[in-house]
Amino acid sequence: MMMNKVVVITTGGTIAMSEDLRSRTVKPIDQDTLDQMMPFLEDYRPVQMDHFINIPSPHMTPEIMYQLALHMNQYLENKDVSGIVITHGTDTLEETAYFLDLLITSEKPVVLTGAMRSSNELGADGPLNLVNSVRVAKDPTSRGKGVLVVFNDEIHAARYVTKTHTSNVATFQSPANGPIGTVTKKGIRFSHAPLIRDNYPLVPPNGKIGLIKAAVGMDDLLIHTYIDNNYQGIVIEALGQGNLPPKMLNGIKRAVENKIPIVLVSRSFNGFVDDVYDYEGGGKQLKKLGVIFSNGLNGQKARIKLMVTYHLFKNGQEDLQKYFDR
């Protein structure tokens, strides 16, 4: 008989931290403290804890994400495991979630969660987020929906979710599409599922991808700096529907000539970039120059996607645009 086990892979973050009540600062503690949450999971056994790493999420790297994906895949191949929960710091949680979403082939649920309040703070949200995540990971209706983020009773798709507040427990939101489900006291209720799911081979990601946010009157200094420092791709958070200040154009031309892909997203968090505006620095000109337009991803997620697809581009499939159309 299959065991229907959920494995909780811990990676650190505030859920594995505590507050020094005198200095009001928060710092990492021994990750075994997450084991103290096991009694809350009694009703959902079997649950296994696996302490993978204990880092604040600003210390996460593409290499660690890759190791985490390999580690997680070993569990997903095990027929006794029905789902995975990964605890993670919230600052870069959406990036790890989207990275795994792009690489996972299993239909089994993979859920990321964490906490905004550390373990000894009043109203600590870690235990409830963990219990809700295990419930979602165990629920058969969660299968085949890609990597999920469960936080504050909501279920979000990795592709759309983003951290929107520095301290509020309702920080995770999907600005364009809303949550795809809700965790209630009695059940897991999905209202919709992401239609777009793309998968790429699990190879080490290219960590030399830069990210620039465009702003009024900006020039191309940062683009040249990335090129001079051997970066292999650059994501630009452009203005509005995909336009840039004219002074950024020379750097863009140099990057494209050097076969350094430039991927354009919008710094507005709703909507798409398109080659609509026909003026200097406008989307039409950028498209003509060879800039790749992305598909409603935010800058940090487009960067993850370029890290994951770069090797396909390198291997001669020059048309990166087709990956970013999806």
Ligand SMILES: NC(=O)C[C@H](N)C(=O)O
């Ligand atoms: N709430 C959190 O987890 C934030 C923390 N700085 C982290 O990302 O590790």
